[in-house]
Amino acid sequence: MSPEQIKQFEDYYYDPQRATTKEHSRFADYLSGSLSGFTYDGVTYTAQEAYEKGAGNCLSLAILTTALAKIAGLDIEYQKNDSQPIFNKQGNVLLLSSHVRTKVFEPIKQVKSGKILISRAHSIIDYFPDSTVVQSYEVKENTFIAMYHQNKAASALVDNAYDLSYAHVKKGLEQDPTQSELLNILAVIYKRIGQTSNALAVFKLMEDKKLATLNSSENYANLLLSMGEKSKAENILASLADVNESNPYAWLALAKTHINETNYQRAISFVERAENLAPYLHEPHFLKASIYFQQGKLNSSRLALQKALVLAGTQENQRLYAAKLEALKAHNCRQCLP
Structure with missing residues (x-):
């Protein structure tokens, strides 16, 4: 973030007049007030870009929240929600964005001897706090970073910028080599540039490592169909019912x-x-x-x-x-x- 952005936040957060407000609530109040016009535009931005534009997707808001929480020294936790995803078809690429939100915790106070800390007060930073959530999963920081590169790789793929897309895939897999959608994008890149054998190898790897998703399995089947491998493709499509997707x-x-x-x-x-x-x-x-x-x-x-x-x-x-x-x-x- 820029020095000006950091100063704006620190002037608010460390204002003595707000010292009686709990840290996580003070943090949420700042975001609620300063970014009240923050709008969804489906794009993944850096923290500085999201702050400047006052826009972005849920991952952009989480990235901005992360940057500010680090400045304030507050602990955070990421949650990936099985809520209704946002679909956006660009060209022949269907983009499906999962929903991510951030928990910001109050600092841990000194716990008296013999006492156990069961839970911590927190604020949830979310685009759609009242949206239907089927189930939530905690997301580790390395996976969160991988999700950023996944979104960037997908956007580059839409623009047929295969080198850029591949670069983001590589960085993302360095953070989380089990990220299924990054592997799926990698296979699609190989298919697009004519490296069919590499694409098949990635899809096969996903199957062997139990990383296949509905999306990757359909892409694998479509590739096999284009190669005349109808029997193999039908077997994959028939096995979709066994895919572990919650x-x-x-x-x-x-x-x-x-x-x-x-x-x-x-x-x-x-x-x-x-x-x-x-x-x-x-x-x-x-x-x-x-x-x-x-x-x-x-x-x-x-x-x-x-x-x-x-x-x-x-x-x-x-x-x-x-x-x-x-x-x-x-x-x-x-x-x-x-």
Whole structure:
């Protein structure tokens, strides 16, 4: 961060008038006030860039939080959430951004002899504090840094800047050699530049090391199909049901790709995986309704929409599903579902 940015933060954080406010709360208050206009723009920035632009993705906000927390000497923890990811298709690359937030802890006070510190007060720095979170996982700092390079590598890949993308992949894997999406990007780079054997080797490595994801497995299968290896590709696609993926939204994303290819039976199977993982979510039922409608199964579509409406949660979703149901009942519009 620039000296001016650091001074602005320190002038606020170390102001004697705020000394009675707990450190983590004072820290959160600064971010809340100074960055109240911070907006999501889907780009990963450095701390200085995010501060200057007042924008970035959730990883940018976490990077900025990290820089300021280090200045203040506060401990932090990263959490990766299985919440609804943000999809952004650029060219023929589908970008899926996971959600990361940061916990900022109050300093550890001296613990009296015989006492055990069970928990510490903290503030959560998050873009969407009220968003639905299916599950949270702690992310170590090296993995957090690898995620930064992953985002940068993906952005460079979109721009066909393969050397830059490869450089970020290399730096990211130095931090966390098990980062699946970095390995997936590496394989895609090799495929794009015509080094098919290297791409196959990376995909095979991911399989052998149990690092394959839904995304990488589909890319592997598509590469095999392009080589005429239909049997191997079908085996990989058939094995997707065994992939250890706990994020229901990842299964819904995969289902959507098969809906676009009118492979409805496979899409339904992936939607059901999401439904089994998170039976309280409304999105799987809405997606089912869409599939059934496109198959002409209007009664099944209606039943799925009714389930989505029950689980909708927000008034906006309730209104949406109620309107879809009315349109479906009236049979007035053959395109009332997406």
